[in-house]
Amino acid sequence: MSRGAAVGGLTLRLAGALLLLAGAGLGALTERGLLLHRVAAERHGGQVVDADDASPTADLRGRMVRVAGPLQVARPPRDAQFGLQAAVPVLVRRVEMFQWREVNIGGDVHYELDWVDHPIDATDFRHPPGHVNPGPFPIQGARFEAGEVRVGGFRLDPALVRALPGSETVSPAAAQLPPNLAASFSRAGDYLVTSANPRDPKLGDLRVSWEAVPAQVVTVFARPDGDTLAPAADAPDGKGYDVQVGERALVDVLPDVPTPPEFVTSRRILAVLLAAAGSLLLLLGQRRRADGLLALAMGAGLVGAIAAVLWLGHDLQLMLAWLGLAVLGAAVAAWRVRRAG
Known part of the structure; x- marks a missing residue:
């Protein structure tokens, strides 16, 4: 074998390797990225379907969904007692209620009237006389x-409605008060x-106010x-x-869940093609006949x-699919080698 042929063969083998x-590497990185995303997502309930692909008519059993958009209120809440x-x-x-409350600063106790949202029991005061509160x-x-x-x-399930964030003041309308309360409240x-x-x-004296969770844009997971x-x-x-x-991306909702790789199918195909091209160059470097199917x-x-x-140990169906491809590849390669020999 000439020196040039030897160098050429070595170059082909190196390029093939x-x-x-x-x-x-591309195949491993793609599957590892998917696996890390899957394992992290499982901690929060399961695989995630993003907003663009989620609809109530889709088969989403056992999955989690990220949906963003404005809150739509079908049957608004009503405070019937105050007509609001x-x-x-x-x-x-x-x-x-406007009540007495005890203020203790460094052992120095004094009393002041203030608006408090729960009854204060004056019997617990250090000096109750003159500071008695009305009660319930x-x-x-x-x-x-x-x-x-x-x-x-x-x-939204009631548990999610109770978890909705945000607060805004709702102004009362005295004109809507029932007669029994209109006589007492202004x-x-x-x-x-x-x-x-x-x-x-x-x-x-009593003071009544209202707050509401606004009908805003939210992201729900x-x-x-x-x-x-x-x-x-x-x-x-x-x-x-x-x-x-607001409208939040999945990485904002689940910051501990890594973003899955994009173009997974294309990356998988490219990984196989790169490995096949490398195999073909290795075969040529060994002065074997170019066999595309074998490569x-x-x-x-x-x-x-x-x-x-x-x-293995994470997704049986996916593992078996890849194992089937590996076995098929090995079987075809063995058949091509025997046929060439």
Whole structure:
């Protein structure tokens, strides 16, 4: 063999080895990226279907969904006692009473009147005389939820409605008060008060206000059950859902879940082709006849074997699919070698 032929053969073998390694590496990186994403997502309830592919009519059993969009309120909450209704997911009534409270600063105790949202028992004061509070509230605080809240075509489970973030003040309308309350309450800014003079409240006066979760754009991560999104009760993270204000990408909702590789099918095909090209160059470097089918079988067998090992113990179906490709590649390669020999 001439020196030139020897150098040429060595060059072909070196190039073939590099392409073979490139194909094997690309295949391994692709499957490892998918595997890391899958394992991390499972901690939060399962594989994730992003908003663009999620709809209540799709088969999403056992998966998690990220959906973003404006909240749609079908049956707004209503505070019937005060005649107040708002087109929001959640309406909260807050009741305060003007009461004595004890202030202790470095052992120095003094008393002052202030608005407090719960009854204060004056018998616990260091000096109760002259600071007695009225006792239980005649009107209680309350929370009212919409009969149906949707986002992106999905209904929200009550647990997700209660988890909706954000707050805004809802101004009362004194004209809507029932007659029995209109005689006692008047409007003072964003409050209804029983004070004869709102600027000079007296002991026992009541102040009622309302806050609401706004009908805003949110991103919801949860498990679909038909057309309803609900927390994944079996999620290893112990939560199984997330709700954030605004349109958030999956990496914002689940920052500990790595982004899966893009163009997975193309990357897999390219990995096999690179490995096949490397195998072909190795065959040529050994002065064997160029056999494209043998080279393709060798490349597919190598990439399939690596992928099958990576998915072993994580996804039986995917592992068997890659193992089948590896076995098929090995069988075809053995057949081509026997035929050539």
